[in-house]
Amino acid sequence: MATTAIPANQAPKLNYLNNGHSLKSWLLTTDHKRIAILYLISVTVFFFLGGFFAMLIRLELLTPQGDLMQADTYNKVFTMHGMIMVFFFLIPVVPAVLGNFLVPLMIGAKDLAFPRINLLSWYLYVVGGILISHVMLTGGVDTGWTFYTPFSTEYTNTKIVEAGLAVFIAGFSSIFTGLNFIVTIHRMRAPGLTWDRLPLFIWANYATSLVMILGTPVVAITIVLVAVERLFHLGIFDPRLGGDPLLFQHLFWFYSHPAVYIMILPSMGVVNELITCFSRKRIFGYKFIALSSVAIAVFGFLVWAHHMFVAGISLYAAMIFSFLSFSVGVPSAVKVFNWTATLYKGSISYATPMLYAFGFIGLFTMGGLTGLMLATIGIDVHVTDTYFVVAHFHYVMVGGVLMGYLGGLHFWWPKMTGRMYPEAWAKLSALLVFVGFNLTFFPQFILGYVGMPRRYWQYPPEFQTLNVLSTAGASILAAGYLLPMIYFVWSLRYGAIADPNPWAAAGLEWKTTSPPPTFNFDETPVVTWEAYNYDEIPPWERRVPVAR
């Protein structure tokens, strides 16, 4: 084997993307960056699948009668929408796409701690995805994504066990990703990169990973118990056989509440990176934001029964969970205030990623505040199981998670692909998303308060106007999501070639080429600076030229 070192300025443009073109080199890769791209493709497929179901829902709800499809079909459509979006999009998206790509880069490592397990995670996701697609093609499931018992164990005829298996397998994908991140962040930071110098995106993924490994196994065993009850007619959750349907709800929500923090925390991590770069400032209150991520992860485990206030739990349990649910609101509020304070006396520019960050702050605030309303039991009794809740969680999931993801995708697109996306089209899309989103979901708050329950195929005519507004908004939102699909793909061929650091951003990932080489860094960096050292990094216009 030749052992000559090749000087960097004479090296051919070899990076992780063109280092091997065969299908095998992609499907058997252990390079975290390639795995991130594999995830990018798969989650995007599922996003549009879930989005397709959303479109069907909104079309049906244009009229009060159930006239587009049968009731059973509608029930399956909203169930598949929920299951796909929750388990196959929202939970994996930011950690598996952006996290996988960036975590090693941001900490100066060559790869994650367990690259083969990382590849296994992707295959588990794909297998789960194939299974859920098979379920969808052979009749679907109609229990709602929450598959409450005894309906899901004793009454429905749909493929619960197979769908459960799909989610079970996808859950292990999540667990292994979380495990990988924790070990990587603990053991593979570059020399000098102490915990208080880490980018907050890393802190966010760390907190998320804690939730992933502690919470996901509980839903896994819950699914096993549901399957066992369904297959062998055991009486674990069915009261006719001595079981307790509320036990299912406790076990289910013990995971599914922390799951929403798995979804939002990484997106919050992205926002940190965007706000600092586009205000050219260090983050305001670094320690508080870092600790608030961990606080949200911890408190998130203590509040699950706020999904069960009217389910038949005792009055005292309800009060305790209401009280605890407010505790999660404080660290979230702290983050929002710190981000806003970071803008103060900054030098702010309005590139697309920053627009998504602004959108996140506004919409997450609204979603979070309505969450506080739901934690207030006196209100929750009225609005739970109505469109108010639907609006709340779409504000935080779509207005929060998805906007953070899109902002991050735009921000790191040049790093991942070596190309710039077209800024004007991107800004237009961001605007469409913001307007379309609010038009779709704000009316649903009102719909919920005036009494429209959720999961309704047909509804009383007085609810129609608000439903029509919502559907109109959804069409705008859809356009806002389709455009990036088009221009991102376009940019791969025709986009401007990107500089290693087109945003003049802080962070180790920007100190290597765009796209990075397979092993990330030619030499392991040694970190002697604080995070977000924008006082030392000149903005793009005044950058110091680097020998290429």
Add this chain to the structure above:
Amino acid sequence: MAKQVDALYIYLLLVAGVMTALIFLAVLVLAIRYRRRRSHEAQQIEGSLILEITWSIIPLFVMMTFFIWGAVIYFQERTPPADATEVYVVAKQWMWKIEHMEGQREINELHVPTGQNIKLIMTSQDVIHSFFVPAFRLKQDVLPGRYTTLWFKATRPGRYHLFCAEYCGTMHSGMGGDIVVMEPQDYAQWMAGGSSAPLQDTGKVLFSTLGCATCHRFDVQGRGPNLQGIYNKPVLLEDGRTVIADENYVRESIVNPTAKIVSGFKPVMPTFQGIVSDEQLNALVAYVKSLSQPPPGTAGLQSQPVPSGVQPQNMQVQ
């Protein structure tokens, strides 16, 4: 009660609205005021402990006001008055079956008079449903295998939507109906049109035909406990626990008698699960409750409330 919920809601809306407006404005103003210009450098500000503490403590206090007000309303919603008229509700896929104490049966409609406290005692025949009346701002899940309760006092005559609010299968969205609130005189007229026997009389008949009376005698000590006067009183069990004989206890004793054996008795009672329907169970429970009531002429009065010193074991649900 609905007004109170609305008042709380308006308060929450105001706070949320103010917070949202503040954040939106702050972001907008800061983003414009500090937009990138050649002449200005960003100023690095690490943070401020005072600010962090302030904007943690103040929201926490505000949230506590949400919690307390919400908890007070909830407590009232979950504590039915002792003098409430009871109505039994059985939910099934996909309809609501209502049984008044006087024997009236309704499907998907509930007639009630104004100005009277009504307590619904609800169970499901199959899956979990939820009894939701938006106009009353009330909702309660209805579970198979046990009773849950909901109480209200209607103040204005009219028809109000009743929805099922827990997804329950194909016609979940078709499982609706109306609460029909009437002036007391109109209600009395409507009541008089009914022809079924009062619920407790139906129960009395069942008590006899199902053979309950053979062991649960009132004249001498039978093989089962005498059921007179037991409703809502503490019961000493064989294993030393003391429980309160509420609706759920009576229901459980019929479908799962060996779960709680009364002290001094043998576990010989057979189970009636599968032999009695939910409606028949309601009738039997109503009958047992009637054995604790004062003689007729004082209709509508309940037995004494639970003595305060006793710790109930099975008061999971009101």
Add this chain to the structure above:
Amino acid sequence: MHDSPATTVEHEAHNPALLHHFADAQQQKNAASLGMWLFLVTEIMFFGGMFCAYLVYRLAHFNAFAAGSQQLSIKLGAFNTAVLIVSSVTVVLAVKAAEAGKRKVLVGYLVVTVLLGMTFLVVKGFEYAEKFEKHHVPGPTFGFTDKFDDNGKQISVNPKEAELFFSIYFAMTGMHALHMIIGCGLFSVLAVLAWRGHYTPGYFTPIENAGLYWHLVDIIWIYLFPLLYLISRHS
């Protein structure tokens, strides 16, 4: 694994087990250890859900659970517990042998561990067969007429609740047995690799980590045994 055809960089000699993305062997070992401990935490959470269901139902239906428990064979359960404890000892000895570079001893202990594990599974098989014969397997064939013997007092129990006990019994011991099977498989593979000389005093991390897995499965059984077999056997 890492194919970089165009840039081959000068390369120090190192243990072939060292993976290229790690800075050194110590980092790799630390990473692998931490990874395994985290995985064990997920296993605890996984079983935790079932322990939670057990707790709820035992509190609600104590008599039925006690009656069901009395139908299990304490002798076989205790024997199995002893078998597992001994197997954990052999695992520790295997790790020590690996550390000392004693290949044959290492393989020997690994094989003994697998044999002990299979003994456990065989005994479990007998127990399950007995449950099948006595119609204690939940489902359409279930029938339960035994009483709870509370110090001589015979207390009848609701068969539905007893069925719940057995549902939980089979779910928990079944899941545990599945983990045992996986463990046996793991150790078999490791035994083969050890025989071929893969593990040296400089690198025996897989043996250690598989050992951790086995110890956890053992500990889970040590909880299962009293909770399932010894309900109200305190006299």
